[in-house]
Each structure stands twice: as structure tokens, then as C-alpha cells.
Amino acid sequence: MPKAYLSGLMIMHKPSGGHVDASVINEFGISLIDLSYDEKKDKVKILSITDKMNKWYIKRALSNDFKNILKAMREGAYEYLNTKRKIKYSFQPANETE
Secondary structure, X not given: OOOOOOOEEEEEEEEEOOEEEEEEEEOOOOEEXXXXXXXXXXXXXXXXXXXXXXXXHHHHHHHHHHXXXXXXXXXXXXXXXXXXXXXXXXXXXXXXXX
16 A cells, blocks of 8 residues: 555455455454455455454455455466555465365
């Protein structure tokens, strides 16, 4: 983001076909956002979010961004740029197990 920086871990779990649960946790172990993505409906639902980020406009931007991030990750991309808000998301995948 132009005036801020956020880093941490995004942990994703795919319990059933067409559904992804994810959490973003910062370096201190504090959960910033928990979300669920339904691939069939192409919708992100924010389950919980930290108080400082609990604004309608932030939640709307994050919902759209996470939807696009998950689509990009399925295609093998590890970066996503929200050109309207100038927010760049970069990912380094951990070892995957299936």
C-alpha cells in the first residue's frame, strides 16, 4: 500500500470442493482477518476482522482483492495488484501437502 505495509502469514484450508477458508496472521500471531471463499458462487465472506480494519470500504476492497488473489493463485501467480487502490499483494507459498 502506498502509505502502509502489512506482512504476515495467510493460512488456507480447503475442507471441501469449491470452498476455501483462510486466515491472515501478522508476525506477532494476531489474527487480522478470517474469511471464507465459495468458488461456486464466487463470493468471499469475511468472518472476522480486526477493529482497525473494520470499515465497510476496507472490507469491500479486501473481499474483492481476496477473490482475485485466490483466482490468481489457482492459475499459478504469486502476485496481485489492485490498480485502483495501488495495493500490491505478494505471496511466497510454503510446502504444500495434499
